[in-house]
Amino acid sequence: MLRKLILAALFSAPLLFAQSNEKKGGTQPNATPESGKPSGLIRDERVSIENLSFWKKYGADGKGDYLEFTFDIVNKTEDEIPLKMFILAFDERDLVNSEYRRYIEYPSWRTVDQDKTAHKLVLYNSIPATKQEDVAAFARKNEEAAAKSGGFKPREEEPQPAGAKKKQTLSQFLDYVRYIHENPTTGVDVLLQGFEDAKFVRKVEPTYRIEEKALKVNVWGKLLARYRVSRPFFNHFGIVLYDTDMKKIVYRQFYSINGRFKIF
Secondary structure (H helix, E strand, O other): OHHHHHHHHHHHHHHHHHHHHHHOEOOEOOEEEOOOOOOOOEOEOOEEEEEEEEEEEEOOOOOEEEEEEEEEEEEOOOOOEEEEEEEEEEEEEEOOOHHHHHHOOOOOOOOOOHHHHOEEEEEEEEEOOOOHHHHHHHHHHHHHHHHHHHOOOOOOOOOOOOOOOOOOOHHHHHHHHHHHHHOHHHOEEEEEOOOOOOOOEEEEEOOEEEEEEOOEEEEEEEEEEEOOOOOOOOOEEEEEEEEOOOOEEEEEEEEEEOOOOOEO
């Protein structure tokens, strides 16, 4: 038994080390794939994401800090693949109040800390920008349809104080992921060129730059984290790619940003 455990450790260690090195860069924090997210992991052998890096940059406009990123979309075939791309970042936290828990400890006899299993969405931003009203209407329509077929009443929306800005919640983020699946053509156009008739094409917008070339696309972008009193910043980052020819999502992965940023 001991011999089996030792062999298992020896074989698994290189894999963990390789995964860690693949995500590390001189200006990026540690980023680990979030394959266990409710939104799930989707991969297609024809497409891969490589050279992914993050960094944090002060916003010159004084409105907040930017999560800047760059990555390559690599074509593993020689045929062109037309894609729609979605980029999103969010700050998800548990409900534990560390200051409160410091004075009133969690009971040792309770095996599960409920506040750590319940999460809220503190920050959220995406490319392309999506109106929260559109996502809310989409979620409401789905809920009403499910309620009608199941015979239950849709949940009532929480009342908001007059003039207050509506807060984003984790359930609303998951609604956005579902919204992408139902509205994949709303993404940013990216042509993953093949080998034949390839040409260099650059697309530049205020929040992203896309450079298309033979068998590879380089993407650079930035997402604003607006200043708040607690100065939160994104701790998750996601990429979703939709193949417009095959009518399916060919890449979807979320990363947990768990290291310290180098700030420029």
